[in-house]
Amino acid sequence: MATATQAIPVDENVSKYVAKKRQMLINGKWVDAASGKTFPTYNPATGEVLAHVAEGDKEDVDRAVAAARAAFDKGPWRNITPSERGRVIWKLADLLEKRLEEFAQLECLDQGKPLGLTRMVDIPTSIDQLRYYAGWATKVEGSTIPISAHGAKFLAYTLREPIGVVGQIIPWNFPMIMATLKLAPALATGCTVVLKPAEQTPLTALMLGELIQEAGIPDGVVNIITGYGETAGAALAAHPNVDKIAFTGSTEVGKLIVHAAAGNLKKVSLELGGKSPNIVFHDAEIESAIPGAANAIFFNQGQVCCAGSRLYVEDKQFDKVVDGVSQLASKIRVGPGMESTSDMGPVVSEEQMNRVCSYLESGFSEGAKAVTGGSRHGEKGYFVKPTVLVNTNEKMKVVREEIFGPVVTVMPFSDVDDLIAKANNTPYGLAAAVWTRDIKKAHRTAAALRAGTVWINCYGVLDSAMPFGGYKQSGWGREMGKEMLELYTEVKSVCTPIS
């Protein structure tokens, strides 16, 4: 007997949106690529083409940067009052809230993740980010500095000024969250932007462009270029008239961005990969550690830079945790995001599915065992079964490299010093978690972990107000929180004798 599925009807505006070729936003106009080329974006639940999108490349990036440069230099945006900028960004959040369902559906169709997730997490988070940084527009302050130079009296103060034209290159795992997280602080500080969404998921950023216009953000302040990384992305990263590049994606491409930026020494911030250790001590509240560990890796099909992909469990509790996480994994209902019966959707693309499956093969060939999962799910669409791997160790590729899929490796430990050494033995340093009832042990371990975020007795808690970013090869700089304003401002010292 076939299982009953609950297909959610597609909103009429969303159907209309994907039926039309989508253009790019340059200088307040919706335009085709200069080459006239387009590329398809797919629905990963079916593998079918969802929409055709303008394929921008260097020439389009040149046009967009010229528009952003003129908008910055003439200053319609940075010269309005901070209060007005904040009000416009808040209005953008309100407009997005009104069309939450459309954005949630479009994100689900283009990215694959369950509609429940885009309704409850992705779009609400985007709205929150816009409001959080709308509030900062009026609070980007300098300071006064008591200086001692020349033994004379001086008045010295700092100004925080917008950094200028910003290129923003974002990935496909949280397309809207990435777009708003990048745009909001840039707009709040008075910068102008060229945004390049990922080629796998360009649609919601483009639809956001319509709201950006409706909110009253002046032409040229936000330009949105769709296209491939090697062409459009690379042209933006190398562009001599871009003052700063903000990138989220793979560590490999992060390094290319750094090289590309060297030509004009533009400022660079990077949010890159991770292989985050999730550590369960024997004295943890196991009833919350087990679902916490499952959610740490299976949320968003495991396509999360801070996913808890290396689960370390103190040996006394090892079997219980492996068993608990595996049981939860095997109960996850995998299916199209637009069916209300799906807990987990497909991974983003055929390429990503193949990448995840080849990691599984590599794990098995090195001796890993799947307690549950371990392969593709079904034959249509790009689904991967939630997978729990044991018999793994630090020498294996599945333990060392970012898989970016629903695959967790579980390893036992007994000695704490050895555990910390193993947890830190990675080129990454994005996040980590510790589960224990012992408060001293919790904070001692948090201090010993080389990671930008450490969760204690929880996992994956992120907030617009809390800084996030990587140690080591997980990145440069911190996003979210007031720290993120530093990425979009230059500090100017001003000083004058007053005696």
Ligand code: NAI
């Ligand atoms: P990617 O790093 O290639 O893509 C991210 C963005 O960079 C996209 O907008 C892409 O168009 C752009 N890009 C690609 N090459 C570029 C270049 N040479 N110059 C400028 N921009 C460029 O990531 P990809 O290939 O889609 O995924 C591969 C792996 O990267 C994943 O399996 C995962 O391990 C990691 N990844 C990490 C993310 C994170 O949030 N830290 C997000 C996406 C991927």
Ligand code: MG
């Ligand atoms: Mg797509």
